[in-house]
Structures are given as structure tokens and as C-alpha cells.
Amino acid sequence: MARMHPFDQAIDLRASALQDTPHEFSGVTHPAYANLIGPFGGTTSAQLLQCAMLHPERIGEPVALTVNFAAPVADGEIRFVARPVRTNRSTQHWIIEAHQAEGVVATATAVFAVRRQTWSHVEAVMPANVPAPDVVPRMSMNGMPAWPQRYDMRFVEGAFPAAFDEQEQAHSRSTLWVRDEPERVLDFASLAALSDSFFPRIYIRLRRRAMIGTVSLTTYFHADSPLLAQVGSRHVLGVAKALNYRHGYFDQTGELWSPEGQLLASTHQLVYFKD
Amino acid sequence: MARMHPFDQAIDLRASALQDTPHEFSGVTHPAYANLIGPFGGTTSAQLLQCAMLHPERIGEPVALTVNFAAPVADGEIRFVARPVRTNRSTQHWIIEAHQAEGVVATATAVFAVRRQTWSHVEAVMPANVPAPDVVPRMSMNGMPAWPQRYDMRFVEGAFPAAFDEQEQAHSRSTLWVRDEPERVLDFASLAALSDSFFPRIYIRLRRRAMIGTVSLTTYFHADSPLLAQVGSRHVLGVAKALNYRHGYFDQTGELWSPEGQLLASTHQLVYFKD
Numbered sequence: 001m002a003r004m005h006p007f008d009q010a011i012d013l014r015a016s017a018l019q020d021t022p023h024e025f026s027g028v029t030h031p032a033y034a035n036l037i038g039p040f041g042g043t044t045s046a047q048l049l050q051c052a053m054l055h056p057e058r059i060g061e062p063v064a065l066t067v068n069f070a071a072p073v074a075d076g077e078i079r080f081v082a083r084p085v086r087t088n089r090s091t092q093h094w095i096i097e098a099h100q101a102e103g104v105v106a107t108a109t110a111v112f113a114v115r116r117q118t119w120s121h122v123e124a125v126m127p128a129n130v131p132a133p134d135v136v137p138r139m140s141m142n143g144m145p146a147w148p149q150r151y152d153m154r155f156v157e158g159a160f161p162a163a164f165d166e167q168e169q170a171h172s173r174s175t176l177w178v179r180d181e182p183e184r185v186l187d188f189a190s191l192a193a194l195s196d197s198f199f200p201r202i203y204i205r206l207r208r209r210a211m212i213g214t215v216s217l218t219t220y221f222h223a224d225s226p227l228l229a230q231v232g233s234r235h236v237l238g239v240a241k242a243l244n245y246r247h248g249y250f251d252q253t254g255e256l257w258s259p260e261g262q263l264l265a266s267t268h269q270l271v272y273f274k275d
Numbered sequence: 276m277a278r279m280h281p282f283d284q285a286i287d288l289r290a291s292a293l294q295d296t297p298h299e300f301s302g303v304t305h306p307a308y309a310n311l312i313g314p315f316g317g318t319t320s321a322q323l324l325q326c327a328m329l330h331p332e333r334i335g336e337p338v339a340l341t342v343n344f345a346a347p348v349a350d351g352e353i354r355f356v357a358r359p360v361r362t363n364r365s366t367q368h369w370i371i372e373a374h375q376a377e378g379v380v381a382t383a384t385a386v387f388a389v390r391r392q393t394w395s396h397v398e399a400v401m402p403a404n405v406p407a408p409d410v411v412p413r414m415s416m417n418g419m420p421a422w423p424q425r426y427d428m429r430f431v432e433g434a435f436p437a438a439f440d441e442q443e444q445a446h447s448r449s450t451l452w453v454r455d456e457p458e459r460v461l462d463f464a465s466l467a468a469l470s471d472s473f474f475p476r477i478y479i480r481l482r483r484r485a486m487i488g489t490v491s492l493t494t495y496f497h498a499d500s501p502l503l504a505q506v507g508s509r510h511v512l513g514v515a516k517a518l519n520y521r522h523g524y525f526d527q528t529g530e531l532w533s534p535e536g537q538l539l540a541s542t543h544q545l546v547y548f549k550d
């Protein structure tokens with residue numbers, strides 16, 4: 001039997017066997033997605049989303065996901081509670097909580113929807129003249145925590161600094177090709193994780209060390225299953241930039257594009273920092 | 276006694292008098308902020324935020340708010356449940372629900388924080404060469420629902436179409452000066468409401484009628500109390516644009532700027548549409 005992809009292992013949740021806890025799932029942090037301390041937030045986001053994906057009452061596909069990181073996630077088991085708080089004809093609203101021994105470590109809200117064909121248009125502008133992924137060198141992940149090693153990142157602009165030389169840059173914009181490593185066919189869970197794979201903009205901008213931690217992450221899924229299937233396991237184009245840094249918090253915004261120029265997801269996050 | 280501002284009336288919540296329901300608040304929709312059907316979503320957002328603001332266990336000030344609109348809000352009473360699910364030394368995480376007779380009508384998550392001075396920088400670019408609010412004509416609100424009449428909007432670009440002439444525009448970008456009408460000193464609640472005051476981008480872009488409804492609204496508060504006090508009751512500069520329209524949903528992103536060029540809030544929403 002083929003070995004499971006580490007991402008599939010990371011989001012492999014177990015539904016509660018007890019009849020009186022139909023909304024409970026359990027999961028575990030995965031060493032392949034470890035961060036400096038605790039797990040990569042993208043994997044935690046994907047686990048939170050996955051609870052709703054696996055829930056027997058789920059309708060439709062995710063269109064919006066907001067994850068709030070309430071406390072450091074400890075390595076080990078996580079208990080999830082996923083409640084469909086409102087189910088309409090074509091939309092469904094979720095509140096999802098992640099618990100560990102000492103309390104709530106993350107919360108999420110999600111909107112799922114049954115989509116229909118409508119007038120469609122991409123108004124955002126995909127970066128032009130970007131070289132193909134096979135001619136852009138892959139970022140070396142030497143010395144990085146485990147999670148970035150689970151991504152193949154090829155920076156066209158705004159690379160993670162090779163050294164923290166404290167040379168402040170004019171902007172924090174990054175453009176990169178990115179995919180799971182090893183290759184894996186894109187799905188909603190991996191798109192949710194990819195949305196948290198943009199390095200904190202303050203590192204790109206200031207090129208100096210800072211304590212950081214995402215406090216809130218919102219992703220809008222523009223892609224539906226057929227579009228994800230078209231992308232398959234190829235690289236997607238990521239774009240990220242910061243908007244504002246002020247008094248301990250900054251926000252950054254990102255886009256994930258299919259090679260053919262469809263916007264798969266737009267994503268926004270607020271990050272705590274201590275300089 | 277001076278008459279209360281209609282916005283203060285709209286967000287005037289009553290804490291539960293019962294000892295066993297410390298997290299409950301009740302409010303009521305306000306006719307001055309009525310939309311075509313039910314209340315303006317911005318007022319509902321402000322009420323949800325206000326629950327946390329009024330809660331005796333609250334620490335700090337809001338830095339992130341996500342509101343999901345789960346079902347149409349009926350005119351009348353709303354029961355709110357606001358739970359501080361995690362309180363750390365300098366951050367606090369909330370889950371807030373709005374209930375009416377038939378069930379949950381909205382949910383919110385919020386992050387509050389005690390801020391500290393750090394390196395600060397505005398990376399987003401405020402529109403340049405914008406004429407002062409007193410030389411830009413105020414938008415006529417004739418024939419509009421009640422809520423836009425509670426705002427003084429002065430469009431520099433991307434005005435609400437005078438007629439739905441179905442002339443598709445090249446983009447959906449709007450730039451406008453906006454403040455409460457009558458004037459009111461800016462606070463977190465009104466900033467939350469302002470974040471939902473950008474008209475749906477599809478009207479600007481397509482200039483045709485469409486059924487729309489915001490499903491999820493996220494606001495990052497870059498302003499703290501001292502900065503809000505500096506703005507006072509003056510106009511703030513709003514900028515909004517859409518990113519992607521696809522299969523029944525589009526997202527739009529907005530910024531609210533102080534006259535002096537501080538980014539007060541960045542805001543993002545996902546909107547259902549039927550064309």
C-alpha cells in the first residue's frame with residue numbers, strides 16, 4: 001500500500017465514537033509540520049476545516065474560513081468540536097473549537113455553500129511575466145523548521161531573507177510558486193494550509209528577527225472542486241503583502257492563483273509582533 | 276438632555292439581569308439603520324462587537340472581528356451570547372452569537388488585545404491627490420433605504436450608479452469620504468459598522484440589479500483609542516474594490532484611512548450574489 005502523504009496524516013481526524021458527542025473529533029499534531037514551537041498554523045487551520053468536511057451533516061463546499069489562534073498549540077492530541085449552527089437551503093454556518101488540556105487553543109467559523117453557475121470574473125490582477133516554476137530555483141529549506149520543508153517554494157520576488165541583515169526593504173511583497181512537497185493534489189484542506197504558508201511580512205520588510213504569531217486568519221475559497229481538480233498537484237502562484245504595522249500587530253493579505261489565472265483563494269491575516 | 280445619536284440607540288444593549296446567564300445581552304434592530312429587508316449588517320456587526328466591549332471580563336481593545344451572517348435578521352429583538360473563550364495576558368478571544376426566535380442569525384469571533392508601542396509603519400498606499408471632503412458633493416440618498424441616510428458619503432471615484440444602465444465598468448474601485456450622519460465621534464463600534472458601509476462591488480462593476488447578501492465580514496482594527504480620538508467626528512477616507520466573482524460569491528476588500536494618512540482599519544468580505 002502506498003504510504004499516506006504526510007499532510008493526509010496530519011489532517012487524519014477520528015470522529016467521536018460516542019453517540020452523545022456527535023460534533024467531536026480528535027486529531028494529533030504531526031512532526032512533519034512542526035514549527036519552531038508547536039505545529040504550523042496552516043495544519044491546525046486545515047484540521048479545523050476538516051472537521052466540517054467530515055461531519056455527516058455537512059452540505060456544500062467551503063467558501064469562507066476564519067481561524068483565530070487563541071493560545072500556543074502543544075504537540076500532541078487536539079480535541080475538536082464542530083457545530084453546524086445554521087443550515088439553510090444552500091449555505092451552512094459552522095463554529096469549530098480546538099481544545100487541549102488547558103483550554104481552547106483555536107476557534108474557527110466557516111461558511112459552506114452549494115454553488116451555482118453565475119456571471120464570473122477575476123478583477124484582481126495576476127502578476128504578469130512570471131517565469132514558469134521549472135526555471136525558478138527552489139528555496140533551500142536548510143535550517144528551517146519542519147513545515148516549510150513540506151512545501152516547494154520558488155520565489156520570483158520578496159524571498160525569505162538569506163540573512164537577517166536589518167536592511168529595511170521598500171515593501172514586503174512576495175511572489176512565489178508553491179506546492180506541497182511531496183506533490184499532492186490540491187483540495188480545500190491543503191488550500192487552507194497554503195493560505196498560512198506566506199512567511200510573516202515583517203521578516204521580508206525589516207530583515208530582522210521579531211517574535212510573531214498569527215492571531216486571526218481568514219480565507220475565501222473562490223475555487224470549487226472542479227477548479228481544484230484542474231490545478232491538480234501543480235504549483236500555484238502565491239502573492240502576499242502587508243498593509244499596516246502598528247503597536248504590536250500587522251496585517252498581511254495574500255492571493256493564490258492557478259497557473260491558468262484563476263484566483264483560487266484570497267487570504268488575510270492579523271499577526272502579533274514584538275520587535 | 277441631548278437626544279442620543281441613532282447609532283448609540285442602535286447599539287444600546289441590555290446585559291442579562293440573571294446570574295446564571297452572565298454572557299447574555301439583548302438588543303433590538305433600529306429603524307434608522309433599516310436595509311431593504313431587515314437591518315444594515317454593519318449595525319448587527321457593531322452590536323456583536325459591543326457585547327464584548329460591555330462584558331465585565333473584557334480586556335484590551337478589539338484588533339480583529341469576523342462576523343458571519345447566517346440568516347436574515349428579522350426586525351425586532353436579538354439575543355446575544357458573548358463568551359470570552361480564552362483570556363491570555365495581553366489577548367482575549369471571543370465567540371459571540373446572535374439569536375432570534377428561529378435560531379442563530381449571526382456569529383462572530385473577535386480578538387481583543389492590550390497593545391504596546393512598537394515600530395510602526397503604513398505599507399498600504401493611501402490614494403493621493405484626493406480633494407478635501409468639503410469640496411466633494413455629498414451623495415444624494417433619495418430613494419435609498421434608511422441606513423445609507425445615516426452616512427455622509429462623498430464619492431471621489433466609483434460612485435453608486437445613478438441608474439442601473441448595465442454598462443459594465445472596467446473595475447469596481449471606489450474612493451469616498453464617509454462619516455456618520457449626524458456627526459459622531461468615531462469609536463470601535465462605528466468603525467465596525469463603517470467597514471460594512473461599502474456598497475456591494477457588483478453594483479459598481481456591472482451597474483445592474485442583483486440579489487446580494489454578505490456572508491462573512493472580517494475587520495482588522497489598526498486604530499487604538501488615542502488614534503480614534505484624533506479622528507474625532509471628521510470624515511475618513513474609504514477605498515474598496517472587488518477581487519473575484521465566481522459561481523455565486525465575490526469578495527471585496529476595503530480600507531478606512533484617517534485624514535492624516537493613518538490606516539484605521541482594513542476590511543474584507545465575502546458576498547453571495549444571484550445575477
